[in-house]
Amino acid sequence: MNTRENILARLRGSLGRNAENGAHGRAIINEYLAAHTKGPQPKISGDLLARFCEESKKLSSSVDEVTSLRDVPQAVARYLAEHKLPTQAVCWPEFASLDWRGAQLDVASRTVDGRDPVGITGCHSAIAETGTLILCSSPLTPAALSLLPETHIVIVPAGCIVGVMEDAWQRVRTEVSTGKAGWPRAINFISGPSRTGDIEQTIVLGAHGPYRVHIVIVRE
Amino acid sequence: MEIHSMHFKARAGQKMADVVLQQNLKKTRSKFVDKRANAIRQLDDFEDLRTAAQELRDRVINNLDLWLERFEEEATRRGATVLWARDGAEVCRLTVDIARKHGVTMAVKSKSMLSEEAALNQALEAAGIRPVETDLGEYILQINNNEPPSHIVAPVFHKSKEEISALFARTHGLPPKTGIEEMAREAREVLRPHFLSAGMGISGGNFLVAETGSVALVTNEGNGRMVTTMPDVHVAITGIEKVVPTLEDLATLMRLLPRSATGQSISNYFSLLTGVKKPDDSDGPRHMYFILVDNGRADLVAGEYAAMLRCIRCGACMNHCPVYQSIGGHAYGWVYPGPMGSVLTPLLGGIENALDLPQASTLCNQCGSVCPVNIPLPDLLRKLRERQLKNGLRPLSERLLLRSWSWLARHPRCYTLAAQLGARYLRWLGEDGKRIRVLGLMPEWTTGRDLPAPPGKTFRELYAARARARK
Amino acid sequence: MRVGLLVTCLIDMLRPRIGFATLELLEAAGCSVVVPQTQTCCGQPAYNSGDRTATRQLAIKLLGEFEDCAYVVVPSGACAGMVRKHYAELITDDPALAQRMATLAAKTYELTEFLVNVAKIENMPGNHTGSVTYHDSCSGLRELGIKAQPRRLLARLPGVTLKEMPDAEECCGFGGAFSVKFGELSAAIAERKCNSIHTAAADVVVGGDLGCLLNIEGKLRRMGDETTRVLHIAELLAGVCGDGSEGC
Numbered sequence: 001m002n003t004r005e006n007i008l009a010r011l012r013g014s015l016g017r018n019a020e021n022g023a024h025g026r027a028i029i030n031e032y033l034a035a036h037t038k039g040p041q042p043k044i045s046g047d048l049l050a051r052f053c054e055e056s057k058k059l060s061s062s063v064d065e066v067t068s069l070r071d072v073p074q075a076v077a078r079y080l081a082e083h084k085l086p087t088q089a090v091c092w093p094e095f096a097s098l099d100w101r102g103a104q105l106d107v108a109s110r111t112v113d114g115r116d117p118v119g120i121t122g123c124h125s126a127i128a129e130t131g132t133l134i135l136c137s138s139p140l141t142p143a144a145l146s147l148l149p150e151t152h153i154v155i156v157p158a159g160c161i162v163g164v165m166e167d168a169w170q171r172v173r174t175e176v177s178t179g180k181a182g183w184p185r186a187i188n189f190i191s192g193p194s195r196t197g198d199i200e201q202t203i204v205l206g207a208h209g210p211y212r213v214h215i216v217i218v219r220e
Numbered sequence: 221m222e223i224h225s226m227h228f229k230a231r232a233g234q235k236m237a238d239v240v241l242q243q244n245l246k247k248t249r250s251k252f253v254d255k256r257a258n259a260i261r262q263l264d265d266f267e268d269l270r271t272a273a274q275e276l277r278d279r280v281i282n283n284l285d286l287w288l289e290r291f292e293e294e295a296t297r298r299g300a301t302v303l304w305a306r307d308g309a310e311v312c313r314l315t316v317d318i319a320r321k322h323g324v325t326m327a328v329k330s331k332s333m334l335s336e337e338a339a340l341n342q343a344l345e346a347a348g349i350r351p352v353e354t355d356l357g358e359y360i361l362q363i364n365n366n367e368p369p370s371h372i373v374a375p376v377f378h379k380s381k382e383e384i385s386a387l388f389a390r391t392h393g394l395p396p397k398t399g400i401e402e403m404a405r406e407a408r409e410v411l412r413p414h415f416l417s418a419g420m421g422i423s424g425g426n427f428l429v430a431e432t433g434s435v436a437l438v439t440n441e442g443n444g445r446m447v448t449t450m451p452d453v454h455v456a457i458t459g460i461e462k463v464v465p466t467l468e469d470l471a472t473l474m475r476l477l478p479r480s481a482t483g484q485s486i487s488n489y490f491s492l493l494t495g496v497k498k499p500d501d502s503d504g505p506r507h508m509y510f511i512l513v514d515n516g517r518a519d520l521v522a523g524e525y526a527a528m529l530r531c532i533r534c535g536a537c538m539n540h541c542p543v544y545q546s547i548g549g550h551a552y553g554w555v556y557p558g559p560m561g562s563v564l565t566p567l568l569g570g571i572e573n574a575l576d577l578p579q580a581s582t583l584c585n586q587c588g589s590v591c592p593v594n595i596p597l598p599d600l601l602r603k604l605r606e607r608q609l610k611n612g613l614r615p616l617s618e619r620l621l622l623r624s625w626s627w628l629a630r631h632p633r634c635y636t637l638a639a640q641l642g643a644r645y646l647r648w649l650g651e652d653g654k655r656i657r658v659l660g661l662m663p664e665w666t667t668g669r670d671l672p673a674p675p676g677k678t679f680r681e682l683y684a685a686r687a688r689a690r691k
Numbered sequence: 692m693r694v695g696l697l698v699t700c701l702i703d704m705l706r707p708r709i710g711f712a713t714l715e716l717l718e719a720a721g722c723s724v725v726v727p728q729t730q731t732c733c734g735q736p737a738y739n740s741g742d743r744t745a746t747r748q749l750a751i752k753l754l755g756e757f758e759d760c761a762y763v764v765v766p767s768g769a770c771a772g773m774v775r776k777h778y779a780e781l782i783t784d785d786p787a788l789a790q791r792m793a794t795l796a797a798k799t800y801e802l803t804e805f806l807v808n809v810a811k812i813e814n815m816p817g818n819h820t821g822s823v824t825y826h827d828s829c830s831g832l833r834e835l836g837i838k839a840q841p842r843r844l845l846a847r848l849p850g851v852t853l854k855e856m857p858d859a860e861e862c863c864g865f866g867g868a869f870s871v872k873f874g875e876l877s878a879a880i881a882e883r884k885c886n887s888i889h890t891a892a893a894d895v896v897v898g899g900d901l902g903c904l905l906n907i908e909g910k911l912r913r914m915g916d917e918t919t920r921v922l923h924i925a926e927l928l929a930g931v932c933g934d935g936s937e938g939c
Contacts, residue, residue, distance in 0.1 A: 003304045007304055007306065007512075008285050008288070010518045011288075014518070015283065015522050016522075017285060025286045028283075029283070029286055029430075033431050036466055036467075039269065039469070039472030040265060041471075042264050058485075114413075130486040138501065139498070139501055142501070143445070143503055143504070144449060144503045147446065169471065184494070185497060185501060186448070186449065186492070186494075186504060187492040188490075188491050189486070191487070191488050191490075194440065194442035195441070195488055196357075196440060197440070198356040198357035198360070199379075200244070200400065201247075201251040201252065201377070202400050204401045206401075206408065207404055207440065207442055208411065208415070208445075208446055209442025209446075209488075209489065229873070232875070232876055542862045542864060542883075543876060543880070546879045579869075581866065582869050583739060583829075585834070586829075586862065602739060605740060605741030606743060609740065610741075614741075622740050622745070625737070626742065628731070629732040629752075630749065632729040639700075643705070663874070664871045664872065664873070665870055665877075665909070668878025668881070668882075668913065669878050669909035669912075670909040670913050672705075674704060675708070677707065678704055683707075683710070684728070
């Protein structure tokens with residue numbers, strides 16, 4: 001008997017599994033998986049944008065707002081200048097056509113490598129409850145850009161801010177089921193710059209991921 | 221990892237005498253407790269959430285065979301290979317086989333308690349594959365001669381920054397750093413090249429999601445993401461009890477886990493990893509393996525300890541435990557310390573190998589009162605004590621004492637006499653009628669404190685005398 | 692109200708004064724009190740050591756002694772908790788007996804919760820003047836929810852100033868047999884509790900369980916503190932605080 005069979009046999013033995021309750025059990029599992037029943041959720045009402053900004057700042061992300069996508073390159077240039085950061089970055093393809101040159105930034109859409117100091121991405125959605133960004137991996141939204149560079153800049157359309165994590169799952173499910181995309185290989189929830197508290201339980205920012213996360217919210 | 225829990229009492233003594241450890245424990249003692257309290261206060265209804273979490277964990281545990289099969293189906297459908305391991309040795313064998321199959325010479329690891337149970341690093345090294353721990357705490361332990369972790373969330377809870385600085389200076393050959401930020405940056409720079417060149421990433425799994433056949437990883441440092449994004453092969457090693465039904469259930473647990481563990485409203489990084497790199501993806505592993513580990517868990521299902529399988533490894537119990545706070549984690553002698561370790565170690569490692577662990581508790585229930593999935597830890601510890609007694613594992617002197625006490629308590633006239641004698645004897649032992657400094661019968665009490673001397677007569681004899689006088 | 696007093700083995704042998712103080716308080720609250728003479732121990736030492744058989748025997752004995760009281764009052768959170776939370780589940784094979792245990796459990800109270808919630812005591816004989824800090828014993832707090840009741844009673848003594856200690860809810864390290872099986876650990880935990888007590892800087896530390904109080908007093912004295920007094924709340928509320936008295 002191989003290990004799999006051994007483990008399952010012992011579980012079945014302990015649980016009194018037989019054909020009948022097995023079939024019944026599987027039916028219940030199918031029902032439960034289809035129901036997507038939610039647990040207790042906090043009431044996140046009112047201005048989701050405001051709540052998202054508040055929570056993001058608590059996580060040590062910085063937040064900026066612009067009216068439209070066109071304004072993003074200047075906003076990013078301002079941020080990088082303010083913090084004396086390099087003006088060279090890699091971005092997701094969807095932002096390649098923005099006027100980075102006009103903002104005196106050297107931004108290319110390509111695979112990130114370990115030396116790129118700044119990564120510019122968008123996001124799938126964002127959670128107001130905790131100030132969290134959700135990035136789904138795909139050929140056009142590679143995960144590494146939000147991970148390797150020391151500075152991560154995220155362009156967040158105001159309309160993609162949802163209240164709670166459950167809302168985000170629902171969005172992904174809907175997109176997958178309407179054939180818009182396959183289930184993403186990696187769904188990464190990012191809540192601020194990377195950090196560690198391993199040394200004397202003292203939090204320091206910038207462990208293996210980015211040292212800083214700068215969010216640019218696009219209102220329109 | 222080898223079990224050393226049979227040396228608990230001696231080790232506990234050493235830890236209490238360890239001045240550096242005691243200073244470190246004192247510094248960190250309140251941090252986890254206070255942060256957790258603040259985070260829990262922000263929830264609308266902690267009790268509601270705990271009940272929901274308990275129910276969803278029980279839902280799986282009570283039908284674990286079916287849920288595992290479902291998880292396996294979904295994961296396989298999405299391109300992962302699901303393997304099963306009976307024990308630590310099999311975990312090692314499977315992982316080494318995978319590494320060899322893919323020509324891996326170096327593997328980066330993010331945190332996996334199961335890999336500690338299995339002593340995986342030693343097995344990889346013996347097979348010529350270099351494992352590199354990337355979780356800062358685990359990395360520190362690895363370069364310190366593979367020291368075991370002392371806490372499940374904060375592996376180097378027991379170390380001061382000075383100790384770590386010295387360790388880094390010795391290992392990296394760089395000038396010693398004084399600030400924690402500098403040390404974190406040094407570790408980042410030392411480890412970064414390994415992420416980018418490793419052939420394999422090994423992770424644990426906070427949860428396995430049956431709905432999507434995914435593994436959920438909770439980290440703060442970003443190493444979990446690195447380990448599962450950069451290398452070509454990803455191996456996720458978890459216990460079989462980690463299955464969670466739906467993404468909604470995951471959301472419920474994610475409201476509790478970070479708050480209970482570190483007081484964060486959400487962990488820095490939370491990743492749901494499903495399947496393998498798609499043809500056009502620019503990153504991600506091409507090969508994904510799950511190793512589902514038994515190592516004693518299957519035997520707990522449907523039994524009197526089944527509640528222990530609910531555990532989501534938050535560490536709140538040990539953070540609030542007065543015993544853990546006094547000695548740290550190493551004294552417990554295995555992978556899991558504190559209250560949850562005192563239950564799991566005898567159950568997974570053999571009750572006779574960890575006799576002291578369930579006994580070394582005041583049953584104060586600070587642990588149970590903070591457990592996000594309502595595990596009745598004191599009850600489970602008591603059940604282990606029962607089991608020890610039934611299996612004849614308690615010392616004869618203890619059994620005799622207990623037997624005598626119980627017999628006396630059931631025979632009131634003898635009890636009355638014994639109590640009166642006892643009260644008079646203790647009064648006689650007392651200096652100035654006030655205190656007893658040395659109690660030969662029970663030296664463990666008087667080594668560390670006095671025993672206030674009793675007045676010498678019992679309540680019942682005085683009450684009877686009073687009743688007689690009033691007649 | 693016909694109240695049965697469960698005096699507890701520790702109080703019986705080591706500090707009878709608490710038993711008499713409890714009697715006085717219950718009588719001041721208008722109860723008529725009986726003290727079943729054959730009572731010995733609630734069985735918790737056996738229970739926590741894993742001897743369910745012995746525990747069950749003691750539970751049945753206690754049931755017989757207290758069953759016909761309207762209430763059972765215990766000056767100990769641990770013993771009250773034992774009866775209320777654990778007695779019924781000891782009886783797994785006899786539904787009628789289990790029911791009788793459940794009935795007993797439902798009318799068993801720790802002293803302060805009885806005085807506040809049931810007897811609704813108005814006047815107490817105690818007249819202590821000075822500062823007091825309160826140690827929340829684990830069983831009383833976490834099994835029975837006793838937190839506000841002793842503080843409510845202390846607030847009614849006009850001369851008493853309550854100074855809360857940090858970490859009042861932390862275990863003192865007694866834990867019954869734990870204190871003599873793992874004495875060093877127990878004393879280390881007790882030391883932290885005593886440091887908290889010193890931070891409160893009160894004249895008296897008060898609690899509801901003699902086991903905790905003996906542990907705390909023993910540690911304070913060994914630490915060189917001869918002045919902080921350690922009293923059971925019954926003693927303070929009943930004004931039975933004199934040293935060296937053998938009953939009243």
